[in-house]
Amino acid sequence: MPIDILMPALSPTMTEGKLAKWLKAQGDKVSAGDAIAEIETDKATMEVEAVDEGVLHQILVAEGTEGVAVNTPIARLVGEGEDVTAGATSPTPMTASAAGEATTAVPPGSAGGVGATPIPAAPVATDDEARFFVSSKQQSVREALRDAMAEEMRRDPTVFVMGEEVAEYQGAYKVTQGLLAEFGSNRVIDTPITEHGFAGLGVGAAFGKLRPVVEFMTFNFAMQAIDQIINSASKTLYMSGGQMGCPIVFRGPNGAAARVAAQHSQCYASWYAHCPGLTVVAPFAAADAKGLLKSAIRDPNPVIFLENEIAYGQSGPVPEDEEFIVPIGRAKILRTGRDVTITAFSLMVGHALKAAEHLASEGIDAEVIDLRTLRPLDVATLVASVAKTNRLVSVEEGWPFAGIGSELSALMMEHAFDHLDAPVVRVTGADVPLPYAANLEKLALPQPEVIVKAAKDVCYRT
């Protein structure tokens, strides 16, 4: 049967080209892979290779012809010795397939293909967490995190911890203290200073059915590794059509510590929360640190677990029951109030609570919500709170542009617009690299007084 050779597309954007030269003549024998013609596009000249073997029976488009549309038959190939009785085909483009008929239908339940945002479900009751506090002990965040890892490592032999100084040194911030002694060097692994490498190695291990907990000495250093976190960990499940789950936790301190200046003080919350395929958690209280880290380790997806160096030493009640976990995706109302909602995460939760106390002394009843999980955000709890208080102040340590507060502001426009009595206000870190000098550093980071002022502003109080 004769085979038509079609004008090929030589790039994703080519629609037509010039048939510059025939490299074979009518009657020539052609093998698969032989160059048969040269095609010129506006960008380049390329050779067309035969895919089938046979004899070049007929050239349909003469060399030198310009503007030949893609998929126009340019020649006809027949099998050797084949009798050809069919007439010449007129060179008109053939429709390749239905591939071009892009479907634009949007699945039901999605908020649309553009700027899709989660639709809030009903707020979740947190009573199931509260019951665990009947029996609790006072622990630092540092100890709570260590216990979470130890308990999960006892529970699941595929969980292991790796990072710089996590084993023999007992952790740069002593979060992994004691793990080496209990679990040994096969499961508590000191890495070289090689963030890009060990982040990628961890992702590969997760593809290989392990559950790595990868510690970054701080998230500032994870910028060396961010390609592996985003391109490999967060996207591969999707790109594999659901085959390649990546159960990995990347954890470590995030944001400003004390006087370590710009390269050691960045908050990465909004960077990671931007990315589908990642879960982003940023606890404040010791119990949440433990309960969320246990959830993160059990989660089948990559989780970014943002800790805070200053919070490591702060203590709080932690349930003794090893079954205590905090589900991912659930905010926590720490203080109920009528007049204004203040949201915060990580260290800023402490500042928000201090601000609320001060506001109470001035007769403003603030509701304080610890976001705890940044992606997926507990939009339902936030909307329900704003429906009550009609005002929102978002507090974060990171920069203002495209920050978590910007997202909250947009979400309130979409889901609570009719409830708002004042514009959403963002309290953020100053839009500068964090300075070293003590006075400038303090000016650059959100302080309780600034939160108080923002809350009073949205309440139209002076």
Next chain:
Amino acid sequence: MVHLQDFTPFLHFGPVRFLQRTEQATNLSGGTNVATSAQRVSNEDGKISDPAETTEVLLQYYRDMLLIRRFEEKAGQLYGMGLIGGFCHLYIGQEAVVVGVQAALSDRDSVITAYRDHGHMLACGMDSKGVMAELTGRRGGYSKGKGGSMHMFSREKRFFGGHGIVGAQVPLGTGLAFAHKYHGDGGVCACYMGDGAVNQGQVYESFNMAALWKLPVLYIIENNKYGMGTSQERASAGELHQRGSAYGIPGRQVNGMDVTAVRAAAEEWLAFIRNGNGPIILEMMTYRYRGHSMSDPAKYRSKEEVSKVRTESDPIATLRSRILDNGHADEDTLKVIDREIKIIVNDAAEFSQQSEEPDPVELYTDVLLPA
């Protein structure tokens, strides 16, 4: 422009050269990483008297390489018809590398590579229909149409991608090797990279950890002479197989146009890796006939250079001649295989056009696994 005369010394496509096994062992215990010419033996008539090379085995190599060749030619054709979009990197010319390595792997081992990956998937036993349907972005593709040419996977066949970022597969493959060691499953990760990838920093971060922790990983550098349009000598100082020497990783150069030489080298060094000795680097000297991707006119090399390799060192033609010359099979037998392959590839092409585009609901699936 690289001229042929400058280029020839980098090619080892002449008489088959392979490493003498006894001397390899000596070499390793001595800690020397580079085989000198004295440690190689040349088999001038091109015949290898390896008992592993039965007719059956050689015909299987022929079949496997031909499948990749014909599949890629068909993919190029479908790309030309506008049925395949985006980037499409063809493996034509390099078939002996993946077929030879795969022949030496066991069913415990894992495989990972970058984006010139169609050949690797076929060699791993993935269905040509599913691969081609992924190229056309259809629901019958290995990634349900959501990955495309560069991002395909099969857990079942232990093929872990298909990765689009140059060099990123190297830490990932090292992590797969870490998992093999952790699980104690006896597996090795075959981690492929191109000559372009070897200048990425993360490759050396991986080499260091793999050597430090004696991870079971076989690093395979497919040196096809060009990282996109930049020739190896314009991009890389030194010899690529020596790139692990600072970490004590033995490295060898192998004629990547000779499938039996590739298989022999892979088999040899896999045994070394399985014995707990840590990683190995094999630099496969190979060549790609097509451009870097479909839209690359390959102006950075001469036509003569390409046609010289095609004429003198083509892995499939060379094996075909050997099969015929040594009386393993006759023309008719090979023609039967040719026809079988043609049917398989045509079926794949047909399936890849018949399979529907993904259901729109798939837009939002596979972002996260349910907790």
